[in-house]
Amino acid sequence: MAELRINSQAFFHNLKLLANHVGSKEKVAVVLKDNAYGHGLLEMALLCKEAGIASAFVKNEAEAIRIAPYFESVTALYGDVESKSPANVWVALHSLEQIRRIPKGRSVELKVDTGMNRNGIMEEELFVALEAIRAQGLILCGVMAHNGYGDELGSEFFSQQRRFEGVRARVEEYAREHGLPRPRFHALSSSGALRSRNIQDDLVRFGIAIYGYLCAHPLVVSEIGLRPVLSLWARRITTKSLPKGARIGYGGKSELEEEAKKVSTYDVGYGDGFYRLNEHHKLLTAQGERILPRVSMDCLSVVGEREEVCLMEDASELARLFDTIPYEVLTRFSPFLKRVVI
């Protein structure tokens, strides 16, 4: 049966590098949204617990409930949260209307838009939002932003950071005035944190870096030795001896160029979240065998007869081939694929 292997040593290695950079493990929060970027929500939550990580961020309430037992807090980045969810499931607030929908007593983190023009309240709504949170009886545990320019050259990253400093100052003052505990502040992504020397935030939400990747411009963040955590392995279904010229798969788009060869099919296809390689794409297995397009929904053909093949050990190559980023390659993997922690 096909499986995704999760390399726990690579993961711990990445966490250690990131903790060293930000100064302490306590400052490291993990982003486990979207089934932990395809790595398996529960599997990664357990590894994080083993590593002593206290704070996680996930997609929504459903993901938060599944891993709440393993963290001090799990923040649902999208959607609302119902009263009956565990108390350590926090909710990120994106708009004034949303604040009014959250049941009294829930811990919340206020998202502020510092220039990405995407989610969160606008800076000019800050005071109204803080008042609404208090009026609604919510517990303001955090104030967050997201640096949408962390991967890019240019000044936008720094102007976003300065705006967040202004937000922090105003919230701190508001908390003092009203005798409220100071919430935690966090605005940096993986690359945002790694390009920053002096991090003022109380914690850093590390997403892609914990899984072993950075997608920043090379002048922005230099290589720090992260290791990819996930690899994709497929098992052999059948092997055939085929003559030169034999055509394989849908539309016979692959033609065997060599003299008689063994060709095998393996149990991974695009229905598992792998890409549908067609005749415009060239890709080898990690061991160097040719993957023969077209990939089917549930299987693919490879020249050779190994019992198992590694179809991917670094998402960067597929990302380049499909004009995208490793995030998309990783999150595509079907949750029904078995995850095996090694």
Next chain:
Amino acid sequence: MAELRINSQAFFHNLKLLANHVGSKEKVAVVLKDNAYGHGLLEMALLCKEAGIASAFVKNEAEAIRIAPYFESVTALYGDVESKSPANVWVALHSLEQIRRIPKGRSVELKVDTGMNRNGIMEEELFVALEAIRAQGLILCGVMAHNGYGDELGSEFFSQQRRFEGVRARVEEYAREHGLPRPRFHALSSSGALRSRNIQDDLVRFGIAIYGYLCAHPLVVSEIGLRPVLSLWARRITTKSLPKGARIGYGGKSELEEEAKKVSTYDVGYGDGFYRLNEHHKLLTAQGERILPRVSMDCLSVVGEREEVCLMEDASELARLFDTIPYEVLTRFSPFLKRVVI
């Protein structure tokens, strides 16, 4: 909350068209593998039961067990099946080794490779396979092939069909000789069936066509009026009034060309199986608003302020944009997205 809407009337309409073509509903089998091509395995199984469909084909044992109560037989196309699975879970056999792994008494369908050079036993292995099935005490309920050239011009489709006729004759003779019941025979895909006037097979495995698509060369199969079953809807998270020139999303790759506009974010991203549109792609919602790249993992931005937007009502457009086929666009949708049958 974002959702996939399953148009039951479109689905019933497609089933009816296909039943008319093959002559009777009894000849229609449904391919519900890979979460019913992303449509939702359980939701589609229930609609099939309502329509009176008796035979289904799925990816593996896990899928088969989930929907076994709704069909006379459910065939797992890949992998093995354990003794404790319900008796109406049948298994497709791809190799001689696999035959020896299946527990005695299980109903099986033998897959024969008639020229796709992908899965199934070779024709020259047919007699050995039939003997092994009998020796192993398995119940041969079906013999199948797959027409890998159904979508293409050229003679390969017909030569595959002729080879399957030969296989059928040999198996029928073997069954007569050994006093075994005649198994069912099926080799055609959606386009293979629709290009055939006189179908000899006992049933036809309809996959993509039941969901409203055909991907065949237009000279091979003409338009028959199938209707797409699935559409993707997203809910508004926030709306902002942005000035001309405002930059939106990661790297600020979208710049607002118009005078001050409302721009909203919606709760679908590539983490849900939608595509990560980047600055090289142009796509509108079904209502005609611009989707602003880059799409994020959990959200995307659209010019406008509707409460909900339809991001896709026909997978063909996304398929063209990403050099693929509707199958891949559909099966990518996360099983965690809510399916709503309308």
